[in-house]
Amino acid sequence: MAIINTRSPNFESIDYAGMSYATLEVFIWTGSELDDVAGVSSYTLRKSATIPTSGNPTVTFETSELIRDYLDSTFNGNYSGQGVWVKHWMKVYNSSDALILSREFTKIALDGYSYFEEENVNEQSPMISNKKLFVLDDNTFRVPIYTNLNPTIVFIKDNEIIANQTFYKNEESSNQIKYVSIYGDNENWDTFKERVLENGGTSYEPNICLQAYFNNYSIGGVDEIRISYNNNGSELIANTDLTNSNYWLASGVTIIPAPVALSSYRMTGVGFVGSMPLITNDGDDFTVSCWLKGQGIVVVKLQEFGGDSTDYFEREVNLTSDWTYYQFSGTKEVDFRPSKMVISQTGGSSGYVDIYQPSVTQSYGIKTDVINVETLQECKYEPKKVTFINKFGVLQDMMFFKKSVEKMNVKKESYKSNILNSSNSYSRSNHVYRDFNVVGKESVTLSSGFLSEEYNEVFKQMMLSEKVWVTNINDKGEQVLPINVKTSNITYKTSLNDKLVEYTFDFDNSFNVINDIR
Numbered sequence: 001m002a003i004i005n006t007r008s009p010n011f012e013s014i015d016y017a018g019m020s021y022a023t024l025e026v027f028i029w030t031g032s033e034l035d036d037v038a039g040v041s042s043y044t045l046r047k048s049a050t051i052p053t054s055g056n057p058t059v060t061f062e063t064s065e066l067i068r069d070y071l072d073s074t075f076n077g078n079y080s081g082q083g084v085w086v087k088h089w090m091k092v093y094n095s096s097d098a099l100i101l102s103r104e105f106t107k108i109a110l111d112g113y114s115y116f117e118e119e120n121v122n123e124q125s126p127m128i129s130n131k132k133l134f135v136l137d138d139n140t141f142r143v144p145i146y147t148n149l150n151p152t153i154v155f156i157k158d159n160e161i162i163a164n165q166t167f168y169k170n171e172e173s174s175n176q177i178k179y180v181s182i183y184g185d186n187e188n189w190d191t192f193k194e195r196v197l198e199n200g201g202t203s204y205e206p207n208i209c210l211q212a213y214f215n216n217y218s219i220g221g222v223d224e225i226r227i228s229y230n231n232n233g234s235e236l237i238a239n240t241d242l243t244n245s246n247y248w249l250a251s252g253v254t255i256i257p258a259p260v261a262l263s264s265y266r267m268t269g270v271g272f273v274g275s276m277p278l279i280t281n282d283g284d285d286f287t288v289s290c291w292l293k294g295q296g297i298v299v300v301k302l303q304e305f306g307g308d309s310t311d312y313f314e315r316e317v318n319l320t321s322d323w324t325y326y327q328f329s330g331t332k333e334v335d336f337r338p339s340k341m342v343i344s345q346t347g348g349s350s351g352y353v354d355i356y357q358p359s360v361t362q363s364y365g366i367k368t369d370v371i372n373v374e375t376l377q378e379c380k381y382e383p384k385k386v387t388f389i390n391k392f393g394v395l396q397d398m399m400f401f402k403k404s405v406e407k408m409n410v411k412k413e414s415y416k417s418n419i420l421n422s423s424n425s426y427s428r429s430n431h432v433y434r435d436f437n438v439v440g441k442e443s444v445t446l447s448s449g450f451l452s453e454e455y456n457e458v459f460k461q462m463m464l465s466e467k468v469w470v471t472n473i474n475d476k477g478e479q480v481l482p483i484n485v486k487t488s489n490i491t492y493k494t495s496l497n498d499k500l501v502e503y504t505f506d507f508d509n510s511f512n513v514i515n516d517i518r
Helices: 064-068 192-198 208-216 455-464
Strands: 003-005 011-015 021-029 043-048 058-062 084-093 099-110 132-136 143-146 152-157 160-166 177-180 224-235 255-257 264-269 273-278 285-295 297-304 311-318 324-331 339-346 351-376 384-389 395-400 404-416 433-447 468-474 477-485 504-509
Touching: 003 064, 011 084, 021 058, 021 064, 043 058, 132 395, 143 224, 273 351, 285 297, 285 339, 297 324, 297 351, 311 324, 339 351, 384 433, 384 455, 395 455
Parallel strands: 003 099, 132 351
Antiparallel strands: 011 058, 021 043, 021 084, 084 099, 143 177, 152 160, 152 224, 224 351, 255 264, 264 351, 273 339, 285 324, 285 351, 297 311, 297 339, 384 395, 384 468, 404 433, 433 504, 468 477, 477 504
């Protein structure tokens, strides 16, 4: 499933013979992808077709700015997904206002972006750009992953696996992104002290014995992280109106909208069969996927289109009353024939199947990304954790290891007051010049310490982020405060030019010292 990066344009286009105009309904929601959103569209757009000198009439809609109205990335110390579901439902009409084509598809939207020079941004499961992490000793660190690609994340220390976890596609918007540490994806504490306070402890008193223990058994000790995930290409079957005769070819089969979601359809009867033709390359691997529920047993397969209808690969599914996601892969035989995705009944008994978002994508196997981890100790300064929304639209942590300098800037107005009383005398303790509208704002300068030049990209994304936070640890636990990046320019450093790569950034607190929130 493709991701919509809402800080960059998202174009939804269609070209179709005989088209006069098209409408686009945009549904935006959080929760389950399978929620019934019919009749509650967030926006409805209409556009007349552009008639080219050759080819079909075309219509293009741009929806990123509309979707962003529903995205407000937040962070309070809890790492959770930041996405929303977006369904685009496009309808094509001719000059007589007759509906001639309907097309629907659902994607997850995140507050991310692509760079100008990036033509195509493929899905990846580690939702960070850097392949090296500098982390603080005895602190938990997390890697954001995209669960739709069925990733497995493995943490390695001294060539031994100390933790691993596999994730699978999930229909909840909050589960599309997971933040994984060696403790899984549910812990939000960073240090042992935070863990004590988070679990109900009233105080934390370090002692020599505990310190000796932690010196030998620091939390979060990792050398390497490996993330393996499905490396899929473009979708070969668009999620379209399945009642269109160009897609479902079964005769005498009733196909009706199922009660859940717009693009779900029901096939009923004895021996029902439905298929979607597509063009695929001989000898390549493909992944077939769909949501199914119903009664009875069905077979989902990739099959030769025409000829002797050779079955390339298949999977038998025992249907249940709950929506279940099925995904499997196989290889197309070399026969110089097109192929089709088929869902057919087996077992000879009557039943029904509800189908949602059938899809075929080209499969490039399993891709593994390796992230090297370097653990740093800092005894002199108090490191600061800065969290920001990166280019993928997810939370990313950045540790500043060295010196920090806090400052305060005060702005105020003043006036000259008359302190004479009725007897033309005055008190020497009265203010002649009085201040009012006194506003104080604090800022902090943080130093990164020496890092690799790969962190140029991390700092670039932090400066381009619209949401940044700093985490402070106090006696009550952690306190997350919003900040703004004050530094407005950066000269990228390299080991060749600069020998050592270190940066200093200025941040402003995103609030005044005096509580003036009304």
